Amino acid sequence: NAGVMQNPRHLVRRRGQEARLRCSPMKGHSHVYWYRQLPEEGLKFMVYLQKENIIDESGMPKERFSAEFPKEGPSILRIQQVVRGDSAAYFCASSLQTSGRTDTQYFGPGTRLTVL
C-alpha cells in the first residue's frame, strides 16, 4: 500500500526559473493538501484541492504560485520565477474524504527546494 509520493525529493533552481513539484496521493484519496515549511518554522497550510477543483487557496502567496489536481495524474505545485525566499520544504498530504470530523491527512516525504 504505497503512501503519498512526492517527486522530486530535492530540487535546485536558479532565481527566475520555474519549479514544478509533484504529488501522488494515496490510492483512493481524492483530497490533496500542500504545506510549506520554511527554515526554523512549522509547516504552514498553502492550498486544498479536490480533483479538478481548488477548494481553499488561502495560504498561497498571491503571485507566482499555482496548484492543480487534474482528473488524471498527480497534483502539481508550480512556482514561477523562483526567488531565494522560496527555498523551503514542500509537503503534500492526502485524505480519503472530509466530514464533520477532521479526516486524517497522510503526508509525503516532502520536496526540498533550494533556490540559488
Next chain:
Amino acid sequence: AQSVTQLGSHVSVSEGALVLLRCNYSSSVPPYLFWYVQYPNQGLQLLLKYTTGATLVKGINGFEAEFKKSETSFHLTKPSAHMSDAAEYFCAVSYSGGSNYKLTFGKGTLLTVNP
C-alpha cells in the same frame, strides 16, 4: 487565529527514561489536536489525535497525550524511551469548523535518545 507552541526545539533523553514533549495551543473554538512524527527522509506519520470525547488519547508506539483545556495543552508522553523513538515530533491543531482540514503546526521538537 490558531497557533501552536512547542517548548524545546531539542529534547534529549536516555533510553528507558520518560519522554515528555510539550505543546500549547491557542484557538478561539474547540480544537482538534494532533501529534505527528517524522523520521529522517520520510513523511510525517500520525501518532495520535484528539477530536472529542476522552481527553487522554493513546497512539501508536506507546505514546499518549492528554488534552487539558484549562491549560490549553496537549503534551506528548511515553513512559520509556527507545532508541527507535529518535525523530522529529510535530504538534498540530485544527478546529471544529468549516476549515477543519487546515492544520497549523508547531516548529517541531527533535528528540534524541541516548544509549
